Amino acid sequence: MLTTTTSLTPLVIGVLLGWTGAVKLVSRATVRQAPKTALARMLRSSERAGLVLRAVGAAELVVAVGLLALPGHPAPAVSAGVLGAGFVGYLAYGRAIAPESSCGCSANESAPITWRAFARAGLVLAGGATAATATGTWWATVSARPGVSLGLLAVAAAVLGGLSADLDRWWLLPVRRTRLRLLGHPLTGTSGGERVPAAATVELLENSLAWQAASPVVRSGLLDHWEEDGWRILLYSGVHTGRPVSVVFALDATTSRDTTGEPAVRVSIVDSDTGEAVADDLLTVRPRTVLPMAG
Amino acid sequence: MTARQDHHGLGRRRFLTTAALGGATIVGATALGGLDADAAFAAPAPSLDPAIATTSFVEGRITGITGSILEVAGSHGDNSRVQMTNATSVWKVRETTAEVIEVGDGLYARGVPMPDGTVAADAVWVNIVNLHTTIRGIEKRRLHLAHGRHELVGNIIDGTSNASYAGRAPTSDLSRLRIGQAAQVLGAWRPADDSVDIVRVTVGH
Numbered sequence: 001m002l003t004t005t006t007s008l009t010p011l012v013i014g015v016l017l018g019w020t021g022a023v024k025l026v027s028r029a030t031v032r033q034a035p036k037t038a039l040a041r042m043l044r045s046s047e048r049a050g051l052v053l054r055a056v057g058a059a060e061l062v063v064a065v066g067l068l069a070l071p072g073h074p075a076p077a078v079s080a081g082v083l084g085a086g087f088v089g090y091l092a093y094g095r096a097i098a099p100e101s102s103c104g105c106s107a108n109e110s111a112p113i114t115w116r117a118f119a120r121a122g123l124v125l126a127g128g129a130t131a132a133t134a135t136g137t138w139w140a141t142v143s144a145r146p147g148v149s150l151g152l153l154a155v156a157a158a159v160l161g162g163l164s165a166d167l168d169r170w171w172l173l174p175v176r177r178t179r180l181r182l183l184g185h186p187l188t189g190t191s192g193g194e195r196v197p198a199a200a201t202v203e204l205l206e207n208s209l210a211w212q213a214a215s216p217v218v219r220s221g222l223l224d225h226w227e228e229d230g231w232r233i234l235l236y237s238g239v240h241t242g243r244p245v246s247v248v249f250a251l252d253a254t255t256s257r258d259t260t261g262e263p264a265v266r267v268s269i270v271d272s273d274t275g276e277a278v279a280d281d282l283l284t285v286r287p288r289t290v291l292p293m294a295g
Numbered sequence: 296m297t298a299r300q301d302h303h304g305l306g307r308r309r310f311l312t313t314a315a316l317g318g319a320t321i322v323g324a325t326a327l328g329g330l331d332a333d334a335a336f337a338a339p340a341p342s343l344d345p346a347i348a349t350t351s352f353v354e355g356r357i358t359g360i361t362g363s364i365l366e367v368a369g370s371h372g373d374n375s376r377v378q379m380t381n382a383t384s385v386w387k388v389r390e391t392t393a394e395v396i397e398v399g400d401g402l403y404a405r406g407v408p409m410p411d412g413t414v415a416a417d418a419v420w421v422n423i424v425n426l427h428t429t430i431r432g433i434e435k436r437r438l439h440l441a442h443g444r445h446e447l448v449g450n451i452i453d454g455t456s457n458a459s460y461a462g463r464a465p466t467s468d469l470s471r472l473r474i475g476q477a478a479q480v481l482g483a484w485r486p487a488d489d490s491v492d493i494v495r496v497t498v499g500h
């Protein structure tokens with residue numbers, strides 16, 4: 001099994017480097033993504049970063065062809081290992097100086113440098129080292145043990161695919177969607193017995209005439225809220241004729257913007273120091289007229 | 296007991312409930328907008344009180360807390376001092392008190408400039424974020440979100456996280472969220488692990 005794995009490694013690493021190298025070399029996205037890569041930060045130039053990315057892509061392609069065509073030869077395997085070590089070093093340096101930037105590992109991806117990029121680069125390094133010890137050719141191994149080989153190759157493809165952020169959209173979201181479909185929505189039953197959340201009461205208040213009436217007095221955001229006898233009480237602080245006041249609203253705790261278009265709100269203004277209700281002419285408020293639309 | 300704690304005391308609540316229920320009833324709708332967490336990103340209506348001439352805003356990271364004063368380093372290199380008062384509302388995922396504010400937190404504050412250069416805060420929103428995201432995964436305790444190029448974990452907070460579907464009122468029912476949906480997420484950033492505590496997910500807007 002170990003010999004099989006070893007002799008298949010050049011194929012796996014070769015295909016991976018062939019893919020990432022080809023994408024870097026020929027894709028127009030290389031130029032588009034170059035400014036976002038850590039490389040552009042290191043070289044202080046997006047154009048230079050684009051050129052270096054293309055050059056690395058070409059090198060990857062050469063190594064890939066070598067691995068695939070000369071599997072027993074140590075040179076391509078050692079080169080792959082060197083490339084892998086270079087990637088790990090680049091990622092570590094990029095993460096240190098520009099953690100927000102993307103790695104540009106396959107040029108198409110724009111995800112920031114994460115552990116997955118490190119793991120993939122580490123696998124290239126380990127794969128290069130393993131391939132250097134391979135004695136047989138991968139095609140001889142595949143033809144001799146086709147079942148085991150295909151199984152190992154499938155596992156390798158799954159692992160490398162899972163470590164490639166730019167392939168996520170092809171498998172991660174469909175897998176997650178299927179899981180929801182099979183296992184049910186994990187957030188079913190979060191409705192909490194259909195209670196109207198405080199946020200809905202706040203929203204109802206903010207769309208009420210009472211809020212408009214009290215808005216010249218209210219200064220704070222929501223200070224506190226609680227329920228009593230089916231009422232939801234919302235507390236704000238404010239200033240009225242130069243004195244600190246508490247502005248307190250009471251709304252039916254079971255209503256929301258969905259259930260009523262004309263919210264009934266009780267409102268009272270209380271002097272914060274004396275506790276006395278402030279006599280106010282809030283009730284004289286009139287709905288603001290909607291200004292005519294131009295055109 | 297401090298005045299701030301008394302603020303939340305049961306006796307005080309009962310007193311304020313009585314005051315509220317004894318107050319005037321005003322029926323009707325308008326579209327003025329709020330001063331709550333959503334409105335942290337919008338300017339409030341100007342005060343008609345002559346005691347309040349201007350409203351100012353402070354935004355940045357808290358670099359120090361001295362008594363009731365927060366030292367804030369703004370995103371544009373400016374520095375401010377924010378004075379907390381007994382009347383200041385504090386939002387950090389939910390309504391809370393100034394004790395939960397920590398050095399390193401992000402801050403968005405609205406208040407009144409004082410002669411000594413401080414800003415007397417009317418309202419403070421701690422670590423508030425409002426992000427345009429795409430839902431990439433749904434789990435029991437969290438959502439996986441993509442915000443631009445960034446993968447983001449949104450923690451679901453029992454009793455706080457709510458959702459608004461297609462312009463309807465917020466509901467605590469999160470079971471209608473779907474993978475792939477564009478979602479506006481209002482929440483509080485957690486500096487410790489760079490995740491976001493979800494307060495509201497707005498989809499189908």
